[in-house]
Structure formats: C-alpha cells, structure tokens
Amino acid sequence: MKEKETLWNKNFSVACIANFLIACSFNLLVPVIPLYLTEVLHIPETNVGIVLSSYVLAMLFMRPFSGYMVDIFPRKALYIIGLSLFVSVYLGYYLVTAVLAFVIVRFIHGVFWGITSVSANTVVIDIIPASRRAEGIGFFGMFNNLALAIAPYIALNIYHSAGFHWLITCAIGMGIMAIIFVSLINVPVRPKSVRPPLSFDRFILLPALPVLINQIIMTSAWGTLIPFAALYGKSIGIQNSGILFLFLAFGIIVSRIFSGKMVDKGYIHPVIISALLIAAIGFVVYSQVHLLVAFCVSAFVVGVGFGMLLPALQTIYVNMATHDRRGTASSTYLTGFDVGNGIGMLTGGYIITLWSFQTLYIIAAAACLLGIIVYLTSTIRVYNRKKLVE
Numbered sequence: 001m002k003e004k005e006t007l008w009n010k011n012f013s014v015a016c017i018a019n020f021l022i023a024c025s026f027n028l029l030v031p032v033i034p035l036y037l038t039e040v041l042h043i044p045e046t047n048v049g050i051v052l053s054s055y056v057l058a059m060l061f062m063r064p065f066s067g068y069m070v071d072i073f074p075r076k077a078l079y080i081i082g083l084s085l086f087v088s089v090y091l092g093y094y095l096v097t098a099v100l101a102f103v104i105v106r107f108i109h110g111v112f113w114g115i116t117s118v119s120a121n122t123v124v125i126d127i128i129p130a131s132r133r134a135e136g137i138g139f140f141g142m143f144n145n146l147a148l149a150i151a152p153y154i155a156l157n158i159y160h161s162a163g164f165h166w167l168i169t170c171a172i173g174m175g176i177m178a179i180i181f182v183s184l185i186n187v188p189v190r191p192k193s194v195r196p197p198l199s200f201d202r203f204i205l206l207p208a209l210p211v212l213i214n215q216i217i218m219t220s221a222w223g224t225l226i227p228f229a230a231l232y233g234k235s236i237g238i239q240n241s242g243i244l245f246l247f248l249a250f251g252i253i254v255s256r257i258f259s260g261k262m263v264d265k266g267y268i269h270p271v272i273i274s275a276l277l278i279a280a281i282g283f284v285v286y287s288q289v290h291l292l293v294a295f296c297v298s299a300f301v302v303g304v305g306f307g308m309l310l311p312a313l314q315t316i317y318v319n320m321a322t323h324d325r326r327g328t329a330s331s332t333y334l335t336g337f338d339v340g341n342g343i344g345m346l347t348g349g350y351i352i353t354l355w356s357f358q359t360l361y362i363i364a365a366a367a368c369l370l371g372i373i374v375y376l377t378s379t380i381r382v383y384n385r386k387k388l389v390e
Contacts, residue, residue, distance in 0.1 A: 005129035005131050005132060006129070007128065007129060007132045007135060007136050007139070011127050011185060011186050012124070012127060012128065012136065012140075014181050014184050014185055015120075015123065015124050015127060015140065015181075015182075015185050016139065016140055016143050017143075017181050018120075018178045018181035018182045018185070019120060019124070019140060019143045019144065020143040020144075020146060020147055021174045021175070021177050021178035021181065022083065022116065022120065022174075022175070022178045023143060023144045023146075023147030023148070023151070024147040024150065024151045024154075024174050025087070025171045025172075025174040025175045025178065026113065026147070026151075027147050027148055027151035027152060027155070028151050028152075028154065028155040028158075028167060028170060028171045028174070029093075029155070029167070029168075029171065030151075030152060030155075031152040031155055031156055032155050032156065032159045032164065032167060033051070035159065036159070036164045037051060037099075037102065040164065041096075041097065041098070041099070041102070043099050043102075050099070050103060051099060051102050051103050051106055054103045054104075054106045054107045054110065055106040055107065055109060055110040055113075056110065056338065056342055057107070057110070058106070058107045058108070058109070058110025058111045058113075058114065059110045059111075059113060059114045059117075059338055060335065060338055060339070060342075061110075061111070061114070062110070062111045062113075062114030062115060063114050063118060063331045063334050063335040063338065064203035064204060064328075064331055064332075064335065065114075065203065066082075066114050066115045066117075066118035066119070066327070066331050067118055067203060067327040067328040067329075067330060067331025067332065068203055068327065068328065068331075069115065069327070070118055070119055070122045070326075070327025070328075070330070070331070071324055071325055071326070071327040071328055075119060075122055075123050075126065075187055075327070076123060076182070076185060076187040078115065078119050079116065079119035079120060079123050079182055080179060080182055080183060081115075082112055082115030082116040082119050083116045083119075083175070083178060083179055083182060084179055085112040085115075086109065086112035086113055086115075086116045086175065087172060087175030087176060087178075087179065089105065089108050089109045089112060090109075090168050090171055090172045090175065091172075092105040092108070092109075093105060093164075093165075093168045094165060094168060117334060118327060118330050118331045118334060119327075121140075121314070121330040121333075121334065122326050122327045122330045123185065123187055124136070124137070124140045125137070125318055125326055125330070126187055126188055126326070127185065127186070127187060127188070128140075131264060132260075132264055133264065133315060133318065134259075134260040134261075134263030134264045134268070134311055134312060134315040135260030135261050135263070135264050136260070137260065137311040137314050137315060137318075138255075138256040138259060138260035138307075138311035139256055139260065141256070141310065141311055141314075142252065142253055142256045142307075145249045145252040145253060145307070146249065146253070148245065148248075148249055149245050149246050149248075149249035149250075152245065153245075155167060158170060203328065203331075204328070204332050204335075205317060205320065205321055205325065205328050205329050205332040207320050207382075207386040208316070208317050208320045208321075208329070208332060208382075208386070210378050210379060210382045211313075211316055211317065211320075211336075211379050211382060211383065212332060212335070212336045213374070214371060214374045214375055214378065214379045215313055215333070215336035215337070215340060216336055216339050216340040216343065217340070217367055217370055217371045217374060218276065218309065218313075218340065218367070218368065218371035219336065219337050219339075219340025219341055219344070220340045220341075220343045220344040220347070220364075220367050221279065221283065221344060221364040221365070221367040221368050221371075222306055222340065222341060222344060223340060223341035223342060223343060223344020223345045223348065224344040224345070224347075224348040224360055224361065224363075224364045225248075225302065225344075225364070226245075226248075227345050227348065228348055228349075228352065228357070228360070229244045229245070231352075231357075232357045233295065235357055236290040236295075236357075237290070238290075238292055238295055243292075243295075243296060244295065244296070244299045245299075247296045247297075247299040247300040247303065248299045248300070248302065248303040249303065250300060250303065251299065251300040251301060251302065251303020251304040251305075251307060252303040252304070252306065252307030253307070254300075254303075254304060254307070255275075255303070255304045255305075255307030255308045256307055256311070259271055259275070259307065259308040259311065259312065260311055263311070263312050263315055268312055268315065268316065269375075269380055271308055271309075271312045272308075272309060272312050272313070272375060273372055273375065273376070274308065275304075275305045275306070275307075275308035275309035275312065276305065276309065276368045276369070276371050276372045276375070277305075277368070277372065278301060278302075278304055278305035278308070279301075279302050279305025279306055279309070279365075279368045280305075280365040280366075280368035280369050281301060281305075281365075282298045282299070282300075282301030282302035282303075282304075282305055283298070283302060283361045283362070283364045283365035283368065284361070284362065284365045285297070285298040285301065286298035286299070286302065286361050287357070287358045287359075287360075287361035287362050287364075287365070288358065305368075310337070313333065313336075314330070314333045316379075316383055316387075317329040317330070317332055317333045318330075319383075319387045319388060320383065320386050320387055320388060321388070322388060344364070348360055351363060
C-alpha cells in the first residue's frame with residue numbers, strides 16, 4: 001500500500017502563514033476606505049465607487065499578464081517582487097488627499113495585488129503533493145477566509161481608536177512579515193525551457209474557457225452577498241450584521257475539512273454539484289427568514305457551499321494545464337472569480353433598487369441552480385475530455 005504523502009510539512013505551513021499575513025494586510029483596508037473617503041477626505045459617496053472600482057479594474061487587467069509572467073519567470077522570485085511592490089504602495093496612502101490621487105494609488109495597488117495573488121496560488125500548487133492537491137488548495141484558501149473574518153474587525157477598531165495612518169502602518173508591518181515568510185518557502189526548481197511566443201492562450205487557459213463561463217455564473221451569486229450584508233441586515237432589523245462574516249468564514253473553514261479529500265479521491269463532480277445546491281438553499285433561507293438565527297445559519301450554509309466549490313473549481317483548472325501553464329491556470333481561475341464577483345456586485349445594486357433584497361437573493365439562488373445546469377450539460381464533458389494527468 002502506497003504511503004500517503006505529507007501535506008502539512010514545514011514548507012506548506014510557512015506558505016499558509018504567509019498567505020494569512022498577506023490576506024490580513026489586504027483586508028485591513030477593505031471596510032475602512034469608504035469611511036476614510038467620506039469622513040476625512042469628504043469625498044461624495046457617489047465618487048467612492050470610482051475609487052473602489054479602480055482597484056478591481058487593475059486586478060482584472062493584470063491577472064492574465066500575471067499568469068504569463070509566473071509561467072515564464074522564476075515563481076518564488078516573482079512572488080517576492082510582486083509582494084514587495086504591493087507592500088511599498090501602502091506608503092502612498094499617507095500622502096493622498098484628493099480623489100484622483102486615491103484612484104491612482106488604488107489602481108497601482110491592484111496591479112501588484114494581481115501579480116502577488118497569482119504568484120501565491122501558483123507557488124503553493126507547486127509545493128502541494130499531487131495526490132493531495134485539492135485538499136491543499138482548500139486549506140491554503142482557508143487562511144484567506146480566516147483573514148476575511150478577522151481583519152475587518154481589527155481594522156475598524158484600529159481606525160476608530162488610532163486613525164487611518166496607524167492602520168496603514170499595521171498593514172505594512174503585516175506585509176513585511178509576509179515577505180519574510182515567503183522567502184523561507186522552498187519552491188521546486190523548474191527545468192529550463194525555451195520561452196514560448198506571446199499569444200492569447202498564454203493569458204487565458206483556452207481549453208478551460210467553458211469552465212470560465214460556468215464559473216462566472218456561479219460566482220455572480222457570491223458577489224451579491226458581502227457588499228450588501230450590512231444594508232440588508234439593517235433593512236430586516238439586524239444591526240450587528242458583522243456577525244455574518246464570522247459565520248460565513250466558519251462555514252468555509254468547516255467545508256475545507258472534508259471537501260478537498262473528496263475531490264482528491266475522484267469525487268470532484270459530486271462535490272461541485274452538492275456545493276451549488278447547498279449554496280442555493282442558503283440563499284433562499286437568507287432571503288426569506290428574517291431572524292438573527294436564520295441570518296447566521298444561512299451565512300454558515302452559504303459558506304459551506306462556496307467553501308466546497310472554489311477549491312474544486314481551481315483544481316479543475318490546474319488539472320487541465322501542463323506544469324508550465326499553471327500560472328495561466330491560476331490567473332484564469334482568479335479572473336473568473338473577479339468577473340463573477342464584479343457582476344454580482346454591479347447587478348445587485350440595480351436589483352435592490354428595482355425590486356428588493358429578497359428578490360436579489362432569490363436570483364442568487366437561481367444563479368447557483370443555473371450553474372449546476374451548465375456544469376452538467378457542458379463543463380463535465382469539457383473537463384473529462386481536456387483534463388491532463390501529471
């Protein structure tokens with residue numbers, strides 16, 4: 001009987017700690033920037049969206065190029081360079097006093113986050129044993145979820161007690177610690193190969209294009225949840241809507257305990273279909289039952305659903321890519337998540353204005369069910385035909 005390969009070795013543990021620190025540094029600013037723009041810089045609320053969207057646009061612009069760079073250049077070196085530049089941009093926040101300057105700083109920050117996130121995801125795939133790939137991807141992503149739950153709470157406390165500049169200082173400190181941990185990761189040396197010509201398929205994993213379209217449908221539901229949580233909670237009489245993030249993160253963490261192992265054992269399709277069904281049920285409860293207990297339970301259920309879904313989706317991309325295109329696979333997965341998330345955020349505001357929050361989350365549940373239909377009729381066939389064994 002073949003001995004099970006070790007996942008939680010020193011290398012993987014260091015990579016997870018680095019990922020947690022990077023994610024904390026990133027998430028510290030997310031809940032605070034709108035407050036700082038309106039309360040300190042006195043920027044009209046209508047302009048806040050412009051500042052926030054500049055970051056997203058930069059990430060979308062940079063993701064495909066990042067995948068190409070990760071596949072061409074040494075991955076660890078690019079990871080450290082991208083992360084160092086990402087951390088250095090924080091210095092710009094000390095100086096900004098106008099909306100245009102903030103847009104520029106956020107855009108540059110988004111560019112370097114695009115490089116950092118793709119590099120991080122690709123490096124960890126290189127150090128995870130192939131037999132435990134989905135499990136490893138799930139646990140690695142779990143540290144992002146821990147940061148998502150912890151960092152916003154810490155950030156608001158620092159901002160209200162010490163101010164925005166102290167918050168930036170904390171973000172820089174976490175970023176520097178992350179750089180130190182990344183430098184300790186031992187990444188396998190790839191054999192030197194001839195640099196491939198620049199072409200479209202170096203930016204998007206073309207065999208996985210149907211998967212990308214399916215992913216955008218699935219993740220558009222996720223994009224309706226987090227941005228509108230506080231407003232929805234307030235509208236149904238739940239003032240402490242921040243508790244949603246804790247239950248959402250808890251659901252994701254619980255799902256990672258079992259879902260990755262199931263994917264590695266060959267149950268990738270049942271995991272994805274079950275995940276979407278679970279998420280759809282969570283959205284329906286979230287939309288219809290307006291009690292604190294239901295608010296928390298539905299957030300937990302949605303967290304379990306997407307906690308199962310996202311690592312399995314990333315595994316599909318990786319399994320459809322050769323070793324020298326893992327960066328392209330990671331960037332395609334992250335691009336799909338960004339686009340779906342963005343569509344959910346953009347359409348969510350219009351749906352709420354035209355109809356209601358309840359309608360929005362019923363539509364989110366419908367998007368999950370539509371994702372199942374597309375997966376069963378298209379994605380499974382594409383994956384089974386195009387997957388590789390490495």
